[in-house]
Ligand SMILES: Nc1ncnc2c1ncn2[C@@H]1O[C@H](COP(=O)(O)OP(=O)(O)OP(=O)(O)O)[C@@H](O)[C@H]1O
């Protein structure tokens with residue numbers, strides 16, 4: 263009997279046999295996505311191969327539907343899924359659902375292209391600097407000789423990394439090879455789509471979470487057939503099924519968005535290395551603030567370091583002035599007199615300002631002045647943020663929205679007031695201080711409308727706005743030549759989060775946002791408000807001294823045994839019942855500890871600990887952390903799947919998470 267081996271995206275570590283659908287030959291099923299019934303559910307799955315079964319009594323269900331007309335599963339996608347399943351604790355089916363999106367949809371009739379822009383490629387406007395040329399030569403040599411090398415392009419902000427990428431892509435293109443270019447943030451799409459499509463016209467596809475299921479299908483098939491040769495996109499664009507992949511570029515490689523939090527918790531950088539090895543392609547990791555891991559690899563010659571130590575035309579780095587808020591009372595004015603003066607001065611010269619605060623909403627909490635209680639989210643153990651226009655209280659974690667209470671729910675006092683500041687409040691204050699200035703705010707709230715990304719980018723670029731206010735969305739990648747001042751309202755938002763990466767993230771954020779100014783003909787200035795002016799993340803950022811920061815941070819990591827000195831996994835145990843979450847976390851810890859001892863798996867187990875946010879979406883959480891080397895961590899993490907948990911408990915494993923909170 264002929265049966266078809268199908269990978270289903272469920273956490274059962276095996277593939278399943280189904281009968282081919284009636285009237286369709288088995289050869290026309292294999293390599294395509296199919297719908298199958300499993301345990302009462304219909305699931306989009308992957309038809310891997312035809313097998314002969316000796317057992318003719320086998321009771322098998324037929325495949326319900328063959329989704330694709332053409333083959334979508336390649337040898338590479340199966341091998342890659344196997345790699346993902348072995349390295350991120352998931353099944354082949356779950357891994358395939360990552361490599362080949364189950365949701366992409368074949369159009370009923372041919373639709374016109376939306377994201378592919380048919381502009382003719384434009385000539386280059388300027389010649390490369392010596393440092394850029396050196397970088398391009400090295401990358402091209404590697405691409406042309408199929409050397410499968412990885413480069414770390416460490417170039418200060420505005421050193422012209424984009425131009426290096428474009429020249430390297432052009433070379434790959436001339437060699438008839440394809441290229442993937444990853445960008446970390448959807449807010450940067452407008453800028454990069456403009457730049458890349460100007461050069462490469464209709465050869466470019468754009469892939470991100472905002473595109474429709476049909477657009478995804480079209481792009482996927484066009485990449486597979488070679489109709490497009492360059493894919494620009496977010497993390498998941500790393501899976502673009504190019505056949506002749508020559509080059510993978512990961513811009514802002516330090517960004518945590520390249521790491522998927524949900525299962526499978528893959529890192530796009532690692533997928534890039536795997537694909538590069540298989541396809542003999544080159545990888546370029548670019549950043550002005552490389553991650554500790556990437557910089558260490560480069561210094562140890564595991565990858566090749568290329569430096570762009572200066573800004574284009576030797577423009578000076580912006581001068582960073584630190585304004586200490588140490589002795590200033592909490593809850594006072596958001597902007598110091600010095601900051602207000604600096605903004606006023608820049609606006610009077612018709613230059614532009616970026617005002618950065620990495621917190622959206624109006625205020626992060628509301629508090630009763632009488633009894634001191636803070637209004638908490640009913641579903642999560644966090645305070646609710648106050649939002650103006652429309653006025654509401656919102657939980658930034660579960661989305662719960664409430665009306666602002668007229669009296670304190672605890673003591674009935676009317677003395678309820680907002681506390682702390684977010685981007686809405688900054689926008690408000692700036693509006694009052696500079697009524698003539700045109701202000702645009704880009705953060706998680708305004709960015710829910712897709713067109714606001716484009717509005718922010720084009721508006722600042724074309725001088726329609728004087729001040730851009732925003733969160734980390736505006737901190738990196740943007741190239742706005744008329745921005746001459748950056749104000750960091752509060753540099754400390756990420757500094758004291760209980761996570762081993764909080765100093766690194768703070769250093770990166772300050773360096774990146776500072777790098778947004780002084781990119782044109784007028785030098786830039788940065789004003790950085792902080793309560794911790796002496797912290798090494800801040801002092802080294804002020805001095806643009808990445809290497810000293812790196813050394814100091816490495817010492818801390820070594821002392822506390824954290825990456826890059828070990829690998830880590832975060833196991834989250836969740837249950838709606840707090841006691842059950844706690845009990846199961848403790849039982850799981852004992853189970854893993856016993857296994858580690860009896861199988862002599864050398865790892866360090868920590869926990870179970872209450873995470874920074876103990877309750878999320880009405881679910882209580884406990885974390886177990888495994889530290890050690892990757893092989894041992896994976897060995898132990900595999901056992902998590904065999905753990906018999908209490909009803910209602912959900913256990914997930916994240917390999918090398920971007921944080922431990
Ligand atoms: N060779 C060159 N000659 C003149 N201008 C250049 C050259 N190369 C790049 N530029 C310009 O310099 C500016 C900064 O370049 P780019 O945006 O690529 O910097 P970057 O290194 O990516 O910075 P960041 O890390 O801040 O994103 C851009 O406006 C770009 O057009």
Ligand SMILES: [Zn+2]
Nearest residue numbers: 639642657660
């Ligand atoms: Zn909530």
